[in-house]
Amino acid sequence: MIRLSGLARAFPGPPPRPLFSGLDLSVAPGEIVAILGESGSGKSTLLNLIAGLDRPDAGSVVVDGAELSVLDDDARTRFRRERLGFVFQAFHVLPYLPVARNVALPLALNGVPDAAGDARVASLLDAVGLGDRAASMPRELSGGELQRVAIARALVHAPAVVLADEPTGNLDPRTAASIVALLRDTLKARGATGVLATHSHAAAAIADRVLVLAPDGLSPAAVHR
Ligand SMILES: Nc1ncnc2c1ncn2[C@@H]1O[C@H](COP(=O)(O)OP(=O)(O)OP(=O)(O)O)[C@@H](O)[C@H]1O
Ligand SMILES: [Mg+2]
Numbered sequence: 001m002i003r004l005s006g007l008a009r010a011f012p013g014p015p016p017r018p019l020f021s022g023l024d025l026s027v028a029p030g031e032i033v034a035i036l037g038e039s040g041s042g043k044s045t046l047l048n049l050i051a052g053l054d055r056p057d058a059g060s061v062v063v064d065g066a067e068l069s070v071l072d073d074d075a076r077t078r079f080r081r082e083r084l085g086f087v088f089q090a091f092h093v094l095p096y097l098p099v100a101r102n103v104a105l106p107l108a109l110n111g112v113p114d115a116a117g118d119a120r121v122a123s124l125l126d127a128v129g130l131g132d133r134a135a136s137m138p139r140e141l142s143g144g145e146l147q148r149v150a151i152a153r154a155l156v157h158a159p160a161v162v163l164a165d166e167p168t169g170n171l172d173p174r175t176a177a178s179i180v181a182l183l184r185d186t187l188k189a190r191g192a193t194g195v196l197a198t199h200s201h202a203a204a205a206i207a208d209r210v211l212v213l214a215p216d217g218l219s220p221a222a223v224h225r
Helices: 043-050 073-083 099-109 114-127 143-155 173-190
Strands: 002-011 017-027 032-036 058-063 084-087 161-165 193-197 209-214 217-220
Touching: 002 043, 017 043, 017 209, 017 217, 032 043, 032 173, 043 058, 043 161, 043 193, 073 084, 084 143, 099 114, 099 143, 114 143, 143 161, 143 173, 161 173, 173 193
Parallel strands: 032 193, 032 209, 084 161, 161 193
Antiparallel strands: 002 017, 002 058, 209 217
16 A cells, blocks of 8 residues: 655755655555654655655655656645545644544545535544544543544545554553554454554554654664554
8 A cells, every 4th residue: 555665765964864765565455553763863854755745865755656756736735635534743634624524634635515515424423432532622622532533634544544643642551552543443343444643652553564764764673652
């Protein structure tokens, strides 16, 4: 479902910041992969490359059969909108939209009429334990609840691939554990593929495979479950 080959990315200086080169990764359909690595190692950059939000200096990114480098901007935007769910490091829940409209956003962007999307939004809100908060505004929600809104939004349009950047940042350990378990269950129930960047070994433990990002690429991690 995801194939990265010979991927390299550096940010120009000064001082220049080479992040990684020669990076290879294959993720099977339905597989969940967690990526650990020090702060600044390039985990968010790697997710952005998989999402087509950033371009590699070398190498190729193929997601769900699409070679991202040959798509123009419009095609890349459409690809992202239709086939990808993204849980951002800082939620990006829109403050002026009620919870249900935040979750429905990918459906609206894909031209799905509200009437057709409402049932999906409601069932996802139920699945993340926010069935009674559909009409709440984001400012009325806790950090853990906002994180669950972000997860529901990343799944609502049934994307083939879900990318989650530090989905448990700033959460207490118990809330973090329940949120990653929820993420895993929802991905598995849908047969979706997931890549999760995290510092948390507890979060990484829900993955089928755990890798560490370093300048020479990805290698298997020792995980403390
Ligand atoms: N657009 C950019 N221009 C220049 N440097 C950048 C840019 N984006 C990221 N960097 C640098 O690249 C390095 C990797 O950043 P990235 O956000 O990918 O790390 P990370 O592994 O996700 O870190 P964290 O665990 O703290 O989230 C950092 O040193 C960062 O400052
Ligand atoms: Mg990051």
